[in-house]
Amino acid sequence: MNTPAYIGRFAPTPSGYLHFGSLVAALASYLDARAVGGRWLLRMEDLDPPREVPGAQAAILKSLENYGLHWDGELVRQSERHDAYAALVDELLQRRLAYACTCSRKQLEGYQGIYPGFCREAGHAQDNAAIRLRVPESRYGFVDRVQGQYSQHLGREVGDFVIRRRDGLYAYQLAVVLDDGWQGVTDVVRGADLLDSTPRQLYLQELLGLTQPRYLHVPLIIQPDGHKLGKSYRSPPLPADQATPMLLRALRALGQPLPDGGEQARAEELLRWASQHWDASRIPRTRTLAEAQLR
Numbered sequence: 001m002n003t004p005a006y007i008g009r010f011a012p013t014p015s016g017y018l019h020f021g022s023l024v025a026a027l028a029s030y031l032d033a034r035a036v037g038g039r040w041l042l043r044m045e046d047l048d049p050p051r052e053v054p055g056a057q058a059a060i061l062k063s064l065e066n067y068g069l070h071w072d073g074e075l076v077r078q079s080e081r082h083d084a085y086a087a088l089v090d091e092l093l094q095r096r097l098a099y100a101c102t103c104s105r106k107q108l109e110g111y112q113g114i115y116p117g118f119c120r121e122a123g124h125a126q127d128n129a130a131i132r133l134r135v136p137e138s139r140y141g142f143v144d145r146v147q148g149q150y151s152q153h154l155g156r157e158v159g160d161f162v163i164r165r166r167d168g169l170y171a172y173q174l175a176v177v178l179d180d181g182w183q184g185v186t187d188v189v190r191g192a193d194l195l196d197s198t199p200r201q202l203y204l205q206e207l208l209g210l211t212q213p214r215y216l217h218v219p220l221i222i223q224p225d226g227h228k229l230g231k232s233y234r235s236p237p238l239p240a241d242q243a244t245p246m247l248l249r250a251l252r253a254l255g256q257p258l259p260d261g262g263e264q265a266r267a268e269e270l271l272r273w274a275s276q277h278w279d280a281s282r283i284p285r286t287r288t289l290a291e292a293q294l295r
């Protein structure tokens with residue numbers, strides 16, 4: 001009775017439609033939750049209107065429904081959470097954990113994306129400046145359920161990172177941590193492209209006094225030629241009439257068993273069977289998986 005409930009989530013960004021790689025991540029997250037009778041939430045990470053593709057939000061919801069991936073409760077949109085992010089940025093500034101940065105892209109060239117700390121003690125005004133979070137000179141790590149031990153030295157490998165952009169948009173790192181905490185997420189299952197965001201998120205959780213969720217990073221599906229599957233506007237949406245074959249292909253990518261005659265099953269039936277046979281230990285322990293290997 002008192003065991004903490006499992007709360008998982010899928011958190012797509014509407015900068016494109018769902019493609020096969022996002023299906024693999026959504027499916028893993030869904031099955032990991034359903035296998036233990038957990039809840040599965042949906043959060044639209046629509047933080048960046050300029051990069052949003054018109055119609056992508058509706059198409060994502062439609063794809064999930066067509067594929068039988070029904071979520072619990074109300075859809076949450078990050079675009080409706082700006083007050084919470086603003087309050088958090090203020091709090092971090094007050095606590096002197098964050099500061100305003102006015103460096104231009106040009107000034108930051110040649111530092112390999114690791115902020116050299118120019119504005120740390122400058123005391124710039126907030127307007128027309130990015131807000132950066134100070135990182136400690138220490139290592140943050142965790143044990144991923146698939147990828148194993150992973151850590152980064154925040155000072156040396158990441159540097160002070162942006163939590164609010166100069167144009168006023170809130171950063172993914174900030175919003176994801178606040179919202180996972182706010183929604184009570186116990187288990188984050190997502191693509192391995194976010195493995196190297198996790199130490200930053202652990203640090204933010206620590207600052208906010210949040211409980212660390214468990215993490216499972218599934219392999220990122222790449223093209224046979226090694227290129228990333230387009231997350232861009234060019235990638236076609238998941239074909240609506242191909243739910244069963246695409247789900248079977250995604251299950252295969254996740255190393256899961258397939259039911260006899262699965263090709264004839266409806267998406268919902270297939271998902272029920274797959275949740276009963278879900279075994280996360282069979283997921284390939286690799287950060288990327290070329291699609292050609294799956295055939």
Ligand code: GLU
Binds near residue numbers: 011013045176189191
């Ligand atoms: N919105 C992020 C993405 O689509 C995923 C966030 C997460 O799962 O933590 O890449």
Ligand code: ZN
Binds near residue numbers: 100101102117118
């Ligand atoms: Zn700066």
